[in-house]
Amino acid sequence: MQIGIIAEVGGLLLIAAVSVRAAISIYSIAGRRAHANRQDREYIQLFEFLSSSILKKFEAEREKPELSWTGKRKFRVVRRQYEDYNNDICSFFLAPYDHRPLPPYRPGQFLTFELPIAGQPQPVVRCYSLSDSPTVNQQYYRISIKRLAPPPHAPPGTPPGLSSNYFHDNLREGDIVEVLAPSGEFCIDQQSERPVVLIAGGVGLTPLISMLNALAASRSKREIWFFYGVRNRGDHAMYDHLQRVRRQNPNVRTVIFYGDPTSKCRKGIDYDVEGFVSVELIKSLLKARNYKFYVCGPPPMMELVTTGLEEWGVPADDIMFEAFGPASLKKTAKLEDAAGESDDAGRQEPAKIFKVVFARSKKTVQWTKSMGTLLDLAEANGVKARCGCRAGNCGTCVTPLRQGEVDYVHKPGKDPEPGYCLPCIALPKSDLVIDI
Ligand SMILES: Cc1cc2nc3c(=O)[nH]c(=O)nc-3n(C[C@H](O)[C@H](O)[C@H](O)COP(=O)(O)OP(=O)(O)OC[C@H]3O[C@@H](n4cnc5c(N)ncnc54)[C@H](O)[C@@H]3O)c2cc1C
Ligand code: FES
Structure with a gap:
């Protein structure tokens, strides 16, 4: 399917480009410059029109699920490249191990990685944005990662960033990583004309x-x-x-x-x-x-x-x-809401307290605003929950919500299915039973 689109897109672009070239050279040889210039402009406009129609078609095609993959897929690091003088940001170029076509992505989307880091009880999940424009015949994806040192005033012995240092120090050209398909809604609309x-x-x-x-x-x-x-x-x-x-x-x-x-x-x-x-x-x-x-x-x-x-x-x-990082942005405002609303006379209503049952871990705890998200609450109570971005983007933490309702600190990158929630950005709106 994708090969068909690529062939079609490539073919049309080629025809358009050849037409422009042919027109330009014919008119130059004839020496009819003024006429040729006008014709050149017309052909270039035609080329631009064709490119933009093809782009629109391509945009529509990329939404089709058969161009993507589900679960993990192996990629080989084919190139590394530092992007700054300090060598703190390194780009990794990733080609599919199975050599099958890559789906294009929407500019702004990210990849999610599951990394087998030594000493970690389970794979470390992290997201990295795709850092180049999608191309028609996508051969590889590029991500660019900043190496994270411990925060400036952290106590001695604080470990540096797990995943970013793993990428910088361990992943060489030829190594394999496991990757989930591009996702995310922080994307530019390429069909819009808006500034x-x-x-x-x-x-x-x-x-x-x-x-x-x-x-x-x-x-x-x-x-x-x-x-x-x-x-x-x-x-x-x-x-x-x-x-x-x-x-x-x-x-x-x-x-x-x-x-x-x-x-x-x-x-x-x-x-x-x-x-x-x-x-x-x-x-x-x-x-x-x-x-x-x-x-x-x-x-x-x-x-x-x-x-x-x-x-x-x-x-x-x-x-x-x-x-x-963690969904700090807009979190404060939502948590303030949860603290209790004022009535018409300006009197502060009491802070909300909800009962949260972590069904699989067989733990029942109380939630108030100071406890943060459901993920924060779980971790603070020794309940192990799977997570990646901690920002509502990657979907790693998606969990069945057996009873009750949640609100979100901000709109999730992708809405979970009905009956599920994203604990990393979820706040209780009622008593809850959640499948962690
Ligand atoms: C949608 C999305 C896209 C992203 N795109 C990019 C991208 O393009 N490029 C990029 O570089 N990043 C990106 N990120 C961020 C990336 O996913 C990781 O969060 C980032 O690389 C840090 O992960 P880490 O495992 O290296 O650090 P972590 O291990 O998560 O540590 C984070 C920080 O905490 C410190 N720390 C660890 N333990 C402690 C402790 N006990 N006390 C105090 N401090 C501690 C570490 O030293 C480090 O500074 C993106 C994130 C999201 C959600
Ligand atoms: S951890 Fe990524 S969506 Fe919750």
């Missing part, structure tokens, strides 16, 4: 680079802004690539923020603004609010940016964001 703003912090640039590359590859005419904040040149990932995209696409504007530039960082060349990504500056550059915003970065940056945009009057539906 778009991509706001990235640190390694949060990965899904946004995928979107940027996809827009550039489809020769989109949309107005595109790319805001990217890092510490300094040492952390600045995909430097040459970003410069190239900016040069080759007049509709792409990039603004680079360095929070802590060194004396070697060149303002106006390496970066544009000293300081953190600032909504005030974004507002002054954009002037209007009618953009679709995509935000991914460290939680404090995301909180500041999404709140700032909402305060500016950007409708919540126009602000898409993805949390890489």
